Amino acid sequence: MSWSARRMLPALAGIAVVLGGCGDSSTEPGGETEVISRVTLTLTPPAGAALSAFIDDADGNGPGAPSAQQGALALARNTTYTGTIRFENRLENPPEDITTEVQAEANEHRVFYTVSGAGVTVTATDTDGQGRPLGLRFTTAVGATPAAGTITVVLCHYDNVAKPASATSCTAETDINVAFNYTIAN
Amino acid sequence: MFCRPFRPHLCVALLTLVCGRAPRVRAQQAAGASRHLHGVVVDSVAARALSGALVMVEGPQLARRTRTDDAGHFDLHELPAQPLRLTVRLVGFAPLTRTIDLTRGDVRVTVTLSQATVQLSAVSVTGDTLADPLSQSVAMTTLDAEALSRQRGQTLGETIKYVPGVSLIQFGPSIAKPVIRGLNSQRILVMNSGLRQEDQQWGTEHAPNIDSFDADVVTVVRGAATVLYGPDAIGGVxxxxxxxxxxxxxxxxxxxxxxxxNNRQGALALGVAGSGLTLPWIGRTGYRVRMSSRVAGNGAAPDYFLSNTGFRELNGSVALGVSRGWGTSDLLVSRFATELGVLRQAHAGSFDDLQRAMTTAPRDSTFRYDIGRPSQQIAHTTARLRTLLELPHGNHLELVYGLQVNHRREFDNHGALRFRNVPAFDLRLxxxxxxxxxxxxxxxxxxxxVGTxxxxxxxxxxxKAFLIPGYDLGQGAxxxxxxxxxxxxxxxxGARGDAISQTTIAFADQGxxxxxxxxxxxxxxxxxGVSAWVRENTQAAVRVARAWRPPSVNERYAQGVHHGSAQYELGDARLDAERSRAIEATLKHTGSTLAIDAAVYENRIDGFIFLRPREPVFTLRGTFPAFRxxxxxxxxxxxxxxVSWTPLARWQLTATGNAVRGTQRRDGTPLFDMPADRLTLQSRVLGTSARLGRWQAGVGATLVREQDGVPNGTIYTLPTAGYSLMSADVSTQGFSLFGRAVDLSLSITNLLDRRYRDYLSRYRLFVNDAGRDVVTRLRIPL
Structure with missing residues (x-):
């Protein structure tokens, strides 16, 4: 017994030296995932100043909730606005405009506007390369009666499925899903 | 009646106890010291007793022999108190030789003979790591080459799924994670050729990166019965x-x-082993080279294909061995590489998308071998240097150094990375x-x-996306x-002390x-553990065990949407270690017609880490159900x-059943991911003929009860209906084909092409599990 014990200790010490190397841990910055941290809705009346509102998510993919809507959409009765939507990644410096990417991949994208509430109708006015609605530009027709409600903006991404010629809601992947409040003044 | 056969041994044991330590060394040499070696010889497949086997015991100036009786028993009295060589032979079976040490007292052995097949399976009686002193009383099942050959070509998980106490978490045909006694992932230890397999095992969609063709013996230890491998075998090994x-x-x-x-899979494996070269100064050398490949396309449910569930695997290993007077040493280098697809519907960008994927019929009518997005590419490379020194007086010292490099890349189907060959998750461990x-x-x-x-x-x-941070981990034991x-x-x-240190590296990007x-x-x-032979063939044991594990890095730092479930998962860096206290009782009986291996257990885990629902996370992508x-x-x-019963020599009936209930102790809420109760029945006829070789044919049924013990709060825990599946198989070993004795088998699973969804199938929210599968296996000795 003592024989083996005497020879065992140096052997154990020897193999401890083998440890090391190879395990070089690191965390590299990512930065290439598609993050949209701000959505801005702009409505321009035929005459007068444009209305603009945005929603920010300062921590992007993090668990923190998006900000409340900044800027009010106080719509005038019996007016048809020209609208645009803008998607940005403001976590980058300088901020990255994702809208241009959506425009470039128009055949695979569509922006849906769903109104809950009365008095507002949103109609896409632009199309992709194959004549299907895109929705980065649109008109917002406002009715005659005072009301309040929300416009939900869904940026839909058709990757595996073909983009349909007409649709009322997203049947592929949802890249953005935010709601803007609006009011129709007296 | 109970104790009579044991009385003489008890006396010897008592005598030895009284005689104390001093005389023992001399007694070793003393000729007349009377020891008793007895036992039973059983067939590894049918677990039935083998009569007429020749049992030989040899030592210095000693050679004794006897034959087993009708019940497979043998008895040898008046043997010297020293290590002896036991050899058991029976026509049609591979001879087995092992050393029996009678120094410390009488010995009772159960000798399991494998039916003789080609040389390779006879070799597999000895594993290439130090055998563990476990076999007697632990709740353990060993699958030898013959048992493994019936599941060849499948994932490691599929290979062990009929072992009692084992279930599987599956992501289609390509990913199968073992669940032992209701626990999975980092609560199960996988030992691959003596090394702790380290392959990001915390992820439920991360299957063990092991080539099942390169496994000669697979052993499943249920519960934390041994401390030899790590402190964290809370579920088993x-x-x-x-x-x-x-x-x-x-x-x-x-x-x-x-x-x-089913998935039009082809699998091919080639192994060559040789030896004989004696090198000066080094000793006798040998080698073994193995290669295997599996290629599969989309799995098929009864009505449609499971889109994007194919895989491709290419593996190889080279082992070089040396043996000399001082012992043996070998170098093993192996590589496992796979590319596999993940079901397209099960990869959602938002919760709305997930719900749509669940409700719209997922019909894919075309079969493909192509693997699209989402997908995983994994390579696991292992180098192991092992030396076994045979020291004087029966001491053995085993030294093992292992290096494992695991490279996991997961390719997303979202955002900017979709069209680029850039992985979203790229982890090197x-x-x-x-x-x-x-x-x-x-x-x-x-x-x-004793070890360190x-x-x-x-x-x-x-x-490019965040999954877990980089980290360093050191552990000593x-x-x-x-x-x-x-x-x-x-x-x-068993007793074990561990010190573990985990250092994470900061990450800050995109919020x-x-x-x-x-x-x-x-x-x-x-x-x-305490075990006792309560009858000649029956052993009962009770065991208490403690095990623990620190929280893994994902449990501490996860932050983001899990695409497989569209749920937001958040880690908690302050989590403490999990500690388990378990008690189990086991009963093992090996008779001439009946074999039983049964266990009941209770495992109390303090600080059990799980995903608890919290308030939803709102992002610009939408609202996600969130868990912390x-x-x-x-x-x-x-x-x-x-239970295995052999009412006639050629007819065998087996039944295997599992049931587990996992709850939170505070309020009795069920835990997630507990397997449904399961019973597998099989009837088999066996025989031997000159033309067919050793043939067998069987039919089986798997009955699974509805899983209704599910927690509230997530769509992932909806109750899941029970189901029953039939299977059938015929096989033969030693079938004469072109002058070679080949092994041939044909088996059919889900014989009736039933539609079903298993609770532990991670695709069950979207699609049915796979339908009928006809499997042919051919093994040719070269």
Whole structure:
């Protein structure tokens, strides 16, 4: 017994030296995932100043909730606005405009506007390369009666499925899903 | 009647106890010391007793022989108290030789003979790592080459799914994770050729990166019965061993070809082993080279294909061995590489998308071999250097160094990365392990193993999206697993101390913040078991065990949407270690017609880490159901049994059943991911004929009860209906084909092409599980 014990200790010490190397841990910055941290809705009346509102998510993919809507959409009765939507990644410096990417991949994208509430109708006015609605530009027709409600903006991404010629809601992947409040003044 | 056969041994045991220590060394040489060796010889397949087997015992100036009686028993009296060589032979079976040490007292053995097949399976009687002193009383199942050959060509998980106490978490045909006694992932230890398999095992969609063709023996230890491998075997251990590299004997090889109809999978494996070259100064050398490949397309449910569930695998290993007077040494290098698809519907960008994927019919009518997005590419490379020194007086010292490099890349189907060959998750895990195990010579009636092990691990996070941060992990351990034989009672004691340090590296990008920090944990694990032969063929045991594990990095730092479930998962860096206390009772009976292996257990886990629902996370993408890793006190209770009955020599009936209930102790809420109750029945006829070889044919049924013990709060835990499946198989070994004795089998699973969804299938929210599968297997010795 003592024989083996005497020879065992140096052997154990020897193999401890083998440890090391190879395990070089690191965390590299990512930065290439598609993050949209701000959505801005702009409505321009035929005459007068444009209305603009945005929603920010300062921590992007993090668990923190998006900000409340900044800027009010106080719509005038019996007016048809020209609208645009803008998607940005403001976590980058300088901020990255994702809208241009959506425009470039128009055949695979569509922006849906769903109104809950009365008095507002949103109609896409632009199309992709194959004549299907895109929705980065649109008109917002406002009715005659005072009301309040929300416009939900869904940026839909058709990757595996073909983009349909007409649709009322997203049947592929949802890249953005935010709601803007609006009011129709007296 | 109960005790009569044991009375003489008890006397001997008592005498030895009274005589004390001093005379023992002399008694070893003393000729007349009377020891008793008895036991039973059983067939490894049918578990039936074998009569007429020749049992030989040899030692210096000694050669005794006898034959087993009708019940497979043999009895040899008046043997000297010293290590002896036991050889058992029977026509049609591979001879088996092992050393039996009678120094410490009388010995009772169960000798399992494998039916003789080609040379390779005879070799596999000895694994290539130090055998563990476990087999007697632990709830354990060993699958030898023959048992494994019936599941060849499938994932490691599929290979062990019929073992009592085992279930599977599946992501289609390509990913199968073992669940033992209701626990999975980082609560199960997988030992691959003596190394702790380190392959990001915390992820439920991360299957063990092991080539099932390169496994010669697979052992499943249920529960934390041993401290030999780590403190964290809270659920159990899956031990995968390769046969020792031969350093004597002729060159041999084998070729396996498998076909699976369901996903049109082809699998091919080729192995060659040789030996005989004696090098000056080095000794006798040998080698073994193996290659295997599996290619599969989309799996098929009864009405449609499971889109994007194919896989491609290419594996290889080279082992070189040396043996000399001082012992043996070998170098093993192996590589496992796979590319696999993940079901397209099960990869959602938002919760709305997930719900749509669940409700719209997922119909894919075209079969494809192509693997699209989402997908995983994994390569696991292992290098192992192992030396077994045979020291004087029956001491053995095993030294193992292992390096594992795991490279996991997951390709997303979202955002900017969709069209680029850039992985969203890119993790490289480097693991160095050093183990020294000393299997000491018997100290009186005490045998066992004392060891120390160290791990140094580094993880690189290189992907474009955040999954876990980079980290360094160091672990050191000391342990002893000892066995004390007291006549027909045996005590098993294991004790282990571990110190673990985990240092994470800061990550900050796109709103994800993960801080740097170091945490350390120390802990004790151990087990204490008492087993007794209550009858000639029946052994009962009770065991208590403690085990623990620190929280894994994902449990501490996860932050983001899990695309497989569209749920937001958040880690908690302050989580403490999980600690388990378990008690189990086991019963093993090996008779001439009946074999039983049964266990009941209770496992209380303090600080059990699980995903607790919290308030939803709002992002610009939409609202996600959110979960935070949290700790609770849990209890798992269950039972498992395997019964085999051979009413006629050629007819065998087997039944295997599992049941487990996992709850939070505080309020009795069920835990997630508990397997449904399951019963598998099989009827088999066996025979031998000159033309067909050793043939068998069987039919089976698997009955699964509805899983209604589910927690509230997530769509992932909806109750899941029960189901029943039929299977059938015919096989033969030693079938004469073109002058070669080949093994041939045809088996059909889900014979009736039933539509079903298993609770542990991660695709069950979207699609049915796979339908009928016709599997052909051919093995040709070269």
């Amino acid at each position: 899956v031990r995968v061993d390769r046969a020792a590299v031969p350093t004597s004997g002729a060159k041999n090889g084998e070729l396996s070809v498998n076909g699976f109809s 480097f693991t160095n392990t050093v183990d020294a195990r000393w299997r000491h010579a018997p100290l009186g009636r005490l045998t066992g193993t 092990s160290a791990i140094y691990q580094g993880n690189q996070t290189l992907g 000391l342990y002893a697993q000892e066995q004390l034989a007291l006549g027909r009672v045996q005590l098993d004691v 994800i913040r993960s801080p740097a920090g170091t945490r350390r944990w120390n802990g004790f694990s151990g087990s204490l 890793y949290a700790a609770t006190d849990a209890r798992l209770r269950g039972a498992e049994a395997a």
